[in-house]
Amino acid sequence: MRVGLHALGIGDGARPEVIRSVATAAETHGFARLWCGEHVVLVDAPVSRYPYSADGRIAVPADADWLDPMLALTFAAAVTSRIELASGVLLLPEHNPVLVAKQAASLDVLSAGRFSLGVGTGWSAEEFAALGVPFAKRGRRTEEYLAAMRTLWSQDPASFTGEFIRFEAIRVNPKPLRGGHLPVVIGGNSDVALRRAATLTDGWYGFNIPTADVPAHIAVLADECARHGRAFDELTIAVAVSDATPEHLPALEAAGITELVIVGAPPPTPDAATTWVTELARTWIRPKR
Template identity: 70%
Template structure:
């Protein structure tokens, strides 16, 4: 099983020198992938409930630095050469899909084909309102945006007509490195999110999930048609756990998990951030027996 790291873009993890230290050290120690999440805006007193914590509160101060994930990963790509990169997740319905298609393909080219586009539908009505995007039907919007982006990546001259996006006879270059497509991972832990992941994406990213619930979620993915157990070209299952320990790795692999994502906040000093990654690698990649 692969081990990924979700640690960049927020707070001290938004400092360029820390990004460079964490990314280069994670690559050197054998982490498989760097994940970076997104919120365009936060509010001091949200009415929307954060779905990944029992108390419904996002554990990030509203005044914390939170970098754009695509720009953060581009910076990390320049500091590395092998480690994979993924948005975990980009809130796709908040963006223009033509622009995201170009940005994502650009990042894939600049990273020599190391990028996976992780997307989600979002949960903050206040964020959607600030961006002037309807909160209702955001799942349907996400599905249509993904369909349009795949057309843009694959066709030399692309046309698409849907409810939310239309274009005719346009060229959007560059193209993704791998056969004019990007692997797409869909995030979210709800039944609707699992259905979307299984039917629309190449993988699923479950975030802040108790280990005891993983097998049931994977079974739900399979019930919705996810292409599990089909090797490298099959459906990827990445999870970040609330209670993960290295001794759980064999059981997670047996359940169908392909990547365990370690979530953490690095310290502010670059040398301390590198040592922090070293400690994570010793714990997760080379656990004592």
């Protein structure tokens, strides 16, 4: 089982010198992938419930620095050469899919094919309102945008007609490096997110899930794969587990996780960030036999 690190882009993890230290140390010590999430907008007193905590509140202060994930990961790509990169997650229905398709393919090219696009539907009605995007139908919008982006990545010129986006005979380059295919991962812990992972994407990213609940989520994912004729082993399954300890690693791997994602906030100085990543690696990454 691989181990990823979700630590870039927020607070001290938004500082370029800290990103450099975290990224290079993670690559040196064997982390498989760097993850970076997104919020364009936070508000001081949200009405919308955050779905990844028991109290419904996001832990990040509204006034914290939060980098655009595509830019943060491009910076990380420039200071590394092997470690994979993923948005975890980009809130796709908030964006123009033509622009996202170009940005994602550009990052894939600049990273020499190391990028996976993690997307989610979003949860904050306040954020959608600030961006002028309808909160309703965001799931359908996400599904359509994925189809449109895959058309752009694989065809040149490309045409698409849908409910939310239309274009005719346009050229959007560069293309992703893997034969016009860029791996897409869907984020979210709901059964709907698991269905989308099984039917629409290359993998699933579950976030802040208790260890005891992981097998049930993976069982739903496996059932959805079987229901829709999808081979379960085609999917990557990355999960950030809220209460995992190193002793849980064998059970999590046996449950079907292909990548355990460690979520954390790095310290504010480069040297301390390097030491922090080194200690995480000693704790979580098992030596190869």
